[in-house]
Amino acid sequence: MEQHTPKGLLRRRTRLLFLLGLLLLPGLLLAGTIRFIVQPIQDRATTLDHYRPLADYLSRATGEQVKLEAAINFLTYWQGIRKGKYDLVLDAAHFTDYRMEKLGYLPLAKVPGTVSYSLVTHPNTLIFEPEELIGKKVATPGAPSLGSLRLQALFPNPIRQPQIIEVPNAAEALRRVESGEVTAAIVPTPLLAAHPDLNVVLTTDPAPHVTFSASPRLDPAVREKLRKALLALGTTKEGKRVLQAINFLGIEPADPKRYQGYEKLLSQTWGY
Structure with missing residues (x-):
């Protein structure tokens, strides 16, 4: 047992500061909370309303708390993306490839086909x-x-x-x-x-349709739960209701090779 000496008090304070520091690490700040954002094609309020059924479904299917977020415009969105603020992202091919190349994100699933x-x-x-x-x-x-x-x-x-x-x-x-x-x-x-x-x-010219990608901060088991939940959307009654609510025809696996080169579209963008 540590004595109530200056050295003992110092050791206890050091341990306390160490534990507090762990809590402030980005990946541990909100343990169990997955920050999910969708690119701002629609206004912020519409985005939150439109994709809430999907966030709620993912929470139920994975047992994790999935928190839906939205940016007010693409500049704000880009600032957050560059910093790797989000755990799960749904957006276009150039952003997906950027995060894969620069931040180590992994594509989980995508809307079928391409988009122009x-x-x-x-x-x-x-x-x-x-x-x-x-x-x-x-x-x-x-x-x-x-x-x-x-x-x-x-x-x-x-x-x-x-x-x-x-x-x-x-x-x-x-x-x-x-x-x-x-x-x-x-x-x-x-x-x-x-x-x-x-x-x-x-x-x-068409590009791969919008894609879900996951942060490397997420535990691999959590990433796998998210991937399975997304790919199951078209196989259950609940999942089909969610797809209808968000106006997606379906979900298919995402092949990382399909995104190669799209991040170069951002090469003249501030912060690239």
């Missing part, structure tokens, strides 16, 4: 080539969203570009096209199902 982006105008604005938009207002979610990077690639000449109007999310970009506030917008092609009258100027 479309450059669209109001039905009454007949534009047939991207070059016709030089000098005109084009809305896009801010950098480094995949839409903004695809738009930049369409106009590599810095003196022959549209007037890029950054908006918080794709829904706002579409609203501004329909209201006439901007001439065009670039948005995920699947969103056009709800806007069939828009004029499509161009559709980009």
Whole structure:
């Protein structure tokens, strides 16, 4: 037994400070809580409402507490992604590949197939080539969203570009096209199902659809529980209800090789 001497008190204080330090480590700060974030294609409130059924399902299926979070825009999102703040992430191929290459994240599962982006105008604005938009207002979610990077690639000449109007999310970009506030917008092609009258100027090459990836901080057993729960979404009544609620056709395994090279789209982005 330690005596109540200055040395004994010092040893006890040292042990206490060590234990407190462990509690403050990122991976142990909220033991048992999985921080889950989805890229901000929609506004923050809509994202939280839309994906809550999925977070609740994952909590039940894994026995872990899955906390859904959302960013207000892509700049804020990128800042968090670069720091590896989140344990489970659902986002586009360039972000997925970035985390795999730079932070050691592991892809768990993905929405089937691929996704492209479309450059669209109001039905009454007949534009047939991207070059016709030089000098005109084009809305896009801010950098480094995949839409903004695809738009930049369409106009590599810095003196022959549209007037890029950054908006918080794709829904706002579409609203501004329909209201006439901007001439065009670039948005995920699947969103056009709800806007069939828009004029499509161009559709980009497809990329792997949005993907769930997990932080290396997560225990391998927890990662495996998440992977199995995600892949089981299409096999149970509960899972199918969740897929319907979040408007996903299904979930399939994610092959890491399919993402190689997409992180290079971020090479000109601040913080890369």
